[in-house]
Amino acid sequence: MGNRLTRKLEQFVRLSPTERLRLDKLAGKRQKVYRANEIILEERTKAEFVLLVVSGLAARCKILSEGRRQIMAFLIPGDLCDIEGFVLNAMDHDIIAVTETVCAHLAVADVEELLTETSTLTRALWWSTMTDSAILRERIIDHGSRDARERICHLIYEMLVRYRVIGVANSHSFPFPITQELLADATGMTPVHVNRILSDLRTEGLLRWKDKTVTILDVPRFKEIAQFDGCYLHLERTFQGDAEVSERAGDLL
Amino acid sequence: MGNRLTRKLEQFVRLSPTERLRLDKLAGKRQKVYRANEIILEERTKAEFVLLVVSGLAARCKILSEGRRQIMAFLIPGDLCDIEGFVLNAMDHDIIAVTETVCAHLAVADVEELLTETSTLTRALWWSTMTDSAILRERIIDHGSRDARERICHLIYEMLVRYRVIGVANSHSFPFPITQELLADATGMTPVHVNRILSDLRTEGLLRWKDKTVTILDVPRFKEIAQFDGCYLHLERTFQGDAEVSERAGDLL
DNA sequence: CGTCGGATTGAAGATACTCAACATGAGTGG
DNA sequence: CCACTCATGTTGAGTATCTTCAATCCGACG
Numbered sequence: 001m002g003n004r005l006t007r008k009l010e011q012f013v014r015l016s017p018t019e020r021l022r023l024d025k026l027a028g029k030r031q032k033v034y035r036a037n038e039i040i041l042e043e044r045t046k047a048e049f050v051l052l053v054v055s056g057l058a059a060r061c062k063i064l065s066e067g068r069r070q071i072m073a074f075l076i077p078g079d080l081c082d083i084e085g086f087v088l089n090a091m092d093h094d095i096i097a098v099t100e101t102v103c104a105h106l107a108v109a110d111v112e113e114l115l116t117e118t119s120t121l122t123r124a125l126w127w128s129t130m131t132d133s134a135i136l137r138e139r140i141i142d143h144g145s146r147d148a149r150e151r152i153c154h155l156i157y158e159m160l161v162r163y164r165v166i167g168v169a170n171s172h173s174f175p176f177p178i179t180q181e182l183l184a185d186a187t188g189m190t191p192v193h194v195n196r197i198l199s200d201l202r203t204e205g206l207l208r209w210k211d212k213t214v215t216i217l218d219v220p221r222f223k224e225i226a227q228f229d230g231c232y233l234h235l236e237r238t239f240q241g242d243a244e245v246s247e248r249a250g251d252l253l
Numbered sequence: 254m255g256n257r258l259t260r261k262l263e264q265f266v267r268l269s270p271t272e273r274l275r276l277d278k279l280a281g282k283r284q285k286v287y288r289a290n291e292i293i294l295e296e297r298t299k300a301e302f303v304l305l306v307v308s309g310l311a312a313r314c315k316i317l318s319e320g321r322r323q324i325m326a327f328l329i330p331g332d333l334c335d336i337e338g339f340v341l342n343a344m345d346h347d348i349i350a351v352t353e354t355v356c357a358h359l360a361v362a363d364v365e366e367l368l369t370e371t372s373t374l375t376r377a378l379w380w381s382t383m384t385d386s387a388i389l390r391e392r393i394i395d396h397g398s399r400d401a402r403e404r405i406c407h408l409i410y411e412m413l414v415r416y417r418v419i420g421v422a423n424s425h426s427f428p429f430p431i432t433q434e435l436l437a438d439a440t441g442m443t444p445v446h447v448n449r450i451l452s453d454l455r456t457e458g459l460l461r462w463k464d465k466t467v468t469i470l471d472v473p474r475f476k477e478i479a480q481f482d483g484c485y486l487h488l489e490r491t492f493q494g495d496a497e498v499s500e501r502a503g504d505l506l
Numbered sequence: 507c508g509t510c511g512g513a514t515t516g517a518a519g520a521t522a523c524t525c526a527a528c529a530t531g532a533g534t535g536g
Numbered sequence: 537c538c539a540c541t542c543a544t545g546t547t548g549a550g551t552a553t554c555t556t557c558a559a560t561c562c563g564a565c566g
Contacts, residue, residue: 044484062394065480070398072390084386087379092387092485115379116369126340126368129382133337134345136389137325141315143396144441145323148522179544188397193522195546227318231297232345401554432512446554448514 003027004078004166005052009124011165011235019121026114027052030105034058034097040081041095047085049105053077056101057177061185062093071186073135074098074159078166083129086111099177127234134232143188146227148197151187153226156207156214161230161252171252172219177212229253256280257331257419258305262377264418264488272374279367280305283358287311287350293334294348300338302358306330309354310430314438315346324439326388327351327412331419336382339364352430380487387485396441399480401450404440406479409460409467414483414505424505425472430465482506 006023009015015023031054034040040058041047058075072093075081081095086108114121138158142151159176163169180198184191201207206222208215216222230253259276262268268276284307287293293311294300311328325346328334334348339361367374391411395404412429416422433451437444454460459475461468469475483506 060390062390064394064398068398070394072393084383087376088383088487089489090484090487092487093390116375122369123340129386130337130341133382133386133389136386136393137313137315137346139393140325140389140396140441141317141323143393145317145321181544188393190523191545192524192547196522199546231343234341234343234345236342434512443555444513445515445556449554452514 004054004076005080006078007166008078009121009128012127013120013124015120015124019119022121026106026110027054027104029107031102032105034101034103036097036099036101038097039094040097040101040103041085041091043092043094044090046090047082049107050083050085050111051081051095052104052106053079053081054102054104057098058101058103059096059098059182059186060093061096069185070188071182072139073132074186076159076162076166077168079132080125080128083111083115083125098182131232131234134234138232148187148189148193149200150225150227151189152183152194152197153201153222154228155183155187156216157223157226157228158233160214160216161233161235164252165233165235172217173213173215175212176209176214223252257307257329258333259331260419261331262374262381265380266373266377268373268377272372275374279359279363280307280357282360285356285358287354287356289350289352289354291350292347293350293354293356294338294344296345296347297343299343300335302361303336303338303364304334304348305357305359306332306334307355307357310351311354311356312349312351312435312439313346314349322438323441324435325392326385327439329412329415329419330421332385333378333381336364336368336378351435384485384487387487391485401440401442401446402453403478403480404442405436405447405450406454406475407481408436408440409469410476410479410481411486413467413469414486414488417505418486418488425470426466426468428465429462429467 003020003024005027006015006020009023034056040051043062053075055077058079058081059071060073060075060081061069061071063069075095081103082091084091115125116122135158138154142154146154156176160169160172160174163174164171168174178186180194181191184194187194198207198209202209206216206218206225208217233253235253256273256277258280259268259273262276287309293304296315306328308330311332311334312324313326313328313334314322314324316322328348334356335344337344368378369375388411391407395407399407409429413422413425413427416427417424421427431439433447434444437447440447451460451462455462459469459471459478461470486506488506
């Protein structure tokens, strides 16, 4: 299956075999399995290593009073949980495993080395961080300026593209093993309302969601409803030419 | 008045005189004045330098269809607009001047050098970037899990702390030269509703907003309404001891 | 003195919420 | 194999928050 992080970074930069090897070695080290709903990193603790999601699905979230909880980002294979970990004093939010999730524990020293070299890899990791921020900004737009329907469509479409980037999704279908309640926590709505919107999308023939897998039935219309403009994912590679990577996700933007 | 960026970074790390000098030199180079409402950086263009806000107030925003616009972050003196600038291909949002704003144009090469050294400064800049992300996440929580009143209070309180960090605010008052319409764009509400909430806060004796200056009249209650927990701003310094900096913003957390 | 951007107020309406009931389906134990 | 439970999904009815549209007010500034 290859290293998802490598695959992701190669959407942006061209990596040499040496660099690829180095990433693989980094990711292959100590891995740990987390059960569904387990807390991977807890708020207010100091993370002692940087975590890389290898498989499964995790989420950045904050537990609020009255049992509410806000999911701020979903983390899929190839995502680094926590570059913050080695630079900040404490986590300001939790990271939880949505499904069973495998994470690689990268030693702080290794990451630090990666981040301070003037290499392609450094640049790639910076790209990754900046893109994560851009995704956060898009979530703000979701909440501030899009209604429930647009918001849900936008999140789903974004996940499609992100899964595409790491080679998991085809052009209109991807695994998304979350409950409607989690989707509600992520979109800032109630589960009831999420349910109604999904129901609408289904009866309109736009979406199928079965066996933990989302299938977008009418991709162009879906994209339009979502007002999706993939610019913010920064998948246009500029450094070291392009080509060679057969399947890129650019066509979904 | 000193360099706001230096001041900000020193909330987190202790800088040597040499390092301070280096920052000052960086910031003092080419400066440009932007008039109110002028676009500082435009979406889809490649930024050719990194911008540092020297004075004034700017905002990251995205123009949406139907004249709507979403403000994702306010930028105050000492904030770097755009570390993205040198790593990504294109801006995925606009940066606009809210009031007359002075920005320093930092050469890409200079910043790159700063970011790839294994120095305290590098670490400090990483901290700055990570904290910016944390602020974005907090905005997501605002929109997803707080009602209008909490949302407005939270944003205002956060601005108080941030202005405090750069030495502009006292313990309960700071300059905030924005219209209610802008606040609406930032909180994802209508100007009308913003107006009503502010009006409530005023009649309850919690807030004064006059001459472009916000004064929080009952700080503890205001903080409580905002459900403010400053953990996410990561103002607890750990590296190279503490002390010496007379006025820190920790007491507001 | 008139104009213009911004603030304020009112009334009607929509989107999304709350509460609550009920359905479904997987898993468990008798 | 059925009864039971538990988590999740579905549906209905009433309600609240926030929006929309519109009118009016206010102060700065030509």
